Amino acid sequence: MINYIYQLVNPQFISVKYEDTNIDGKVLVRPKYMSICQADQRYYLGNRDLKTLSKKLPMALIHECCGEVLQDKSGTFKQGDRVVLIPNVPGPECEGIYENYRNGSKFLSSGYDGFMCEFVAMHPRQLVAVPDIPYQTATMCELFSVALHAVKRLDLAAHKHRDTIGIWGDGSMAFMIACAVKAKMPKSRIVVVGRNARKLSRFSFVSETYLTYTVPAGLCIDHAFECAGGEGCYDAIRDIIAHIKPQGTIGLLGVSENYVSIDTRNILEKGLTLVGSSRSGRAEFLEAAQLMKTQRIRRRLGTIIHEDEPVKSIEDIHRVFATDLNTPFKTVFEWRL
Numbered sequence: 001m002i003n004y005i006y007q008l009v010n011p012q013f014i015s016v017k018y019e020d021t022n023i024d025g026k027v028l029v030r031p032k033y034m035s036i037c038q039a040d041q042r043y044y045l046g047n048r049d050l051k052t053l054s055k056k057l058p059m060a061l062i063h064e065c066c067g068e069v070l071q072d073k074s075g076t077f078k079q080g081d082r083v084v085l086i087p088n089v090p091g092p093e094c095e096g097i098y099e100n101y102r103n104g105s106k107f108l109s110s111g112y113d114g115f116m117c118e119f120v121a122m123h124p125r126q127l128v129a130v131p132d133i134p135y136q137t138a139t140m141c142e143l144f145s146v147a148l149h150a151v152k153r154l155d156l157a158a159h160k161h162r163d164t165i166g167i168w169g170d171g172s173m174a175f176m177i178a179c180a181v182k183a184k185m186p187k188s189r190i191v192v193v194g195r196n197a198r199k200l201s202r203f204s205f206v207s208e209t210y211l212t213y214t215v216p217a218g219l220c221i222d223h224a225f226e227c228a229g230g231e232g233c234y235d236a237i238r239d240i241i242a243h244i245k246p247q248g249t250i251g252l253l254g255v256s257e258n259y260v261s262i263d264t265r266n267i268l269e270k271g272l273t274l275v276g277s278s279r280s281g282r283a284e285f286l287e288a289a290q291l292m293k294t295q296r297i298r299r300r301l302g303t304i305i306h307e308d309e310p311v312k313s314i315e316d317i318h319r320v321f322a323t324d325l326n327t328p329f330k331t332v333f334e335w336r337l
Helices: 038-045 050-056 141-157 172-184 230-243 264-270 282-291 295-302 314-324
Strands: 002-010 013-020 027-035 064-071 082-085 120-122 127-129 164-168 189-194 208-211 223-226 249-252 273-276 305-307 330-334
Touching (some): 064 141, 172 223, 172 295, 230 249, 230 264
Parallel strands (some): 164 189, 164 223, 189 208
Antiparallel strands (some): 027 064
């Protein structure tokens, strides 16, 4: 079946590839709504090193997507069902290793075509039904699942004291982590530290927010998440180490293109544990979809969505990526190509 795939060939240059897609044993899904991730922007703008770009491109962008089932001969879904698409394609099973870290796993829109195409043919396990969640909000399921995975990993590694959880960062990932901690550790005091007062104002459901230069010297946290990323990684990790109690656990989620110096002396003296988290698997998607049935969580996630005009042409793709650069959190759009 001939498919139209909108690939990023070079930074800010998109071309259409026509591909005969094998749909045998797959569920046929029409992408309906998409959301732009910072990883998509890095590829689109060319903010990766040339060696990496040469290996990854050409490829279709976007891994945060929900769509409508067109056909499913397996009987798992009905025509018209609303589904979230899981971009992680797990490699061979390995006991004790999460599917998103297995050798041989693939991640769509990172070296493999993402969801900017006419239709997607996927295995039924790569889809999660979300009948009660609006399309716009359903695009948040992938990012929420990543946050839930990070909270799960910290929960398993951390000691039992959870009085105060710190989150460094004020972007979409920090917001999702705050939502996940609020849902999974409801008794914990949540403290968010960021650099942008406008963004911090959206974290109205946490206990306290601070700009980086207003953090009280006496603030003590049991565990923390670093969600700053980029050039902010160093400062965030340094400040977390300064404020965290002995034997605390730090969840690292911020991506930096450069190496980041870490204060190993204080990590050793405090006996800290660092846990890196990236992406998620089917289990977290199912959990995210279940939690998003709650109106309170849907409403909370909806506060960070900016819905742009529908995408009907390649020119519109360039438009939404430009819009996203000036959107404080998430840019969502309807896909009509």
